[in-house]
Amino acid sequence: MSRALQLATYGLYTTTPNPRVGCVLVKDGVIIGEGWHESAGQPHAEINALAKVGAGRTAQGATTYVTLEPCSHHGRTPPCVDALMKAGIARVVAAMPDPNPLVAGQGLAQLAAAGIAVASGLMEAEARALNVGFVSRMTRGRPWLRLKVAMSLDGKTALNNGLSQWITGPEARRDAHAWRARSCAVLTGFGTVRDDDPRLTVREVVTPRQPRPVVVDSRLETPLTAKLLEGGALIFAAQPDAENISRLTARGAEVIVLPNPAGKVDLAAMLLELGRRGYNEVLVEAGAKLNASLLREGLVDELLIYQAPVLLGDQARGMADLPELVELSGARRLTITDRRMIGADQRILALLN
Numbered sequence: 001m002s003r004a005l006q007l008a009t010y011g012l013y014t015t016t017p018n019p020r021v022g023c024v025l026v027k028d029g030v031i032i033g034e035g036w037h038e039s040a041g042q043p044h045a046e047i048n049a050l051a052k053v054g055a056g057r058t059a060q061g062a063t064t065y066v067t068l069e070p071c072s073h074h075g076r077t078p079p080c081v082d083a084l085m086k087a088g089i090a091r092v093v094a095a096m097p098d099p100n101p102l103v104a105g106q107g108l109a110q111l112a113a114a115g116i117a118v119a120s121g122l123m124e125a126e127a128r129a130l131n132v133g134f135v136s137r138m139t140r141g142r143p144w145l146r147l148k149v150a151m152s153l154d155g156k157t158a159l160n161n162g163l164s165q166w167i168t169g170p171e172a173r174r175d176a177h178a179w180r181a182r183s184c185a186v187l188t189g190f191g192t193v194r195d196d197d198p199r200l201t202v203r204e205v206v207t208p209r210q211p212r213p214v215v216v217d218s219r220l221e222t223p224l225t226a227k228l229l230e231g232g233a234l235i236f237a238a239q240p241d242a243e244n245i246s247r248l249t250a251r252g253a254e255v256i257v258l259p260n261p262a263g264k265v266d267l268a269a270m271l272l273e274l275g276r277r278g279y280n281e282v283l284v285e286a287g288a289k290l291n292a293s294l295l296r297e298g299l300v301d302e303l304l305i306y307q308a309p310v311l312l313g314d315q316a317r318g319m320a321d322l323p324e325l326v327e328l329s330g331a332r333r334l335t336i337t338d339r340r341m342i343g344a345d346q347r348i349l350a351l352l353n
Helices: 002-011 045-051 080-086 106-113 124-130 132-140 170-182 190-196 227-231 242-250 267-276 288-296
Strands: 022-027 030-036 063-066 091-094 117-120 144-151 156-158 185-189 212-216 234-237 254-257 281-284 302-307 334-342 345-352
Touching: 002 022, 002 030, 002 045, 002 063, 002 124, 022 045, 030 045, 045 063, 045 080, 080 106, 091 106, 106 117, 124 132, 132 144, 132 267, 132 281, 144 156, 144 170, 144 288, 170 281, 170 302, 170 334, 170 345, 185 190, 185 288, 190 212, 190 288, 212 227, 212 267, 242 254, 281 288
Parallel strands: 063 091, 091 117, 144 281, 144 302, 185 212, 185 281, 212 234, 234 254
Antiparallel strands: 022 030, 022 063, 302 345, 334 345
16 A cells, blocks of 8 residues: 555646555566556546556456545446456455545445455555545545745744745745645735746656646735746636736636625635635745735645744734734634755645644
8 A cells, every 4th residue: 555655646747636546566576567646637547557557467356455435427428336346356455445425435435335345544544644635525525725934933934025035944945835736726825926936836746747836815916927827827706807817818817706895805715716726736935915815714724834034023024914912712723744854944744723
């Protein structure tokens, strides 16, 4: 199963909206075939593994180790359970059940009904972590929201005049691009577009596709010269300004108007819309105001923090413009899941409780 999980990572940047899945076929203690899902519409991991069984060998009586329950429905490709049964597989071990309601245990049930031994749960935590966005979309209808921040040791993300390039070193920036590459979209606010004019593209790692830039822009103030418009930006607004929508659309953007009662963008509805479009993981690279809004509404699932060994002082800008606390009982508690050095900087992954 460890090898199957390794194979699944080969699709880290390519499988959206599908999950990342790897498969290994074992017979008489020897791996006879292995494969992974490469992209939507292409054969699933089990089919690729069966196709790799060498000449003179057969999968009859083999054990299948797969990181996600084999599918039992006909989507863009035929059901994998049918192929496994036809190949004469004797046993199927899945790391985790498929959270897709179209499968949700039916794949393993069909295999068991056909007399194939089945088991689930081997290295499940690792499999879930690999597909945290897919699981989120299948169970909550919205993508996994990961908020990325580059900060100083005293928790500051920019000088008071807005300068922030560069707080962290080149190794940390390269690592951050890898997190961009695995994301379906990169979310930012109008303020960041105005002040930094970012492209939000992946440049430091090789990837066959770029995440879609998404902008929260309540009043549709995104300049027509903004670089991220070249990437077909998706802009969420709160005002149905037909003239501005027409101008932005002519520049390649897509505009969706989703107001909340306060006249701002309805952020929860925005995430549901991104989920409806098949986005599994969304990376937030925004300023203190949007960061704070997402945190206040309980929409952030995970923090990705790069902390540099520098001090910027009390007058520098913080990561989120949250209201003052008067009691420590009101502090947001986090669970740190990973901590490591990336060059001279520390990278912290933390889940919001």
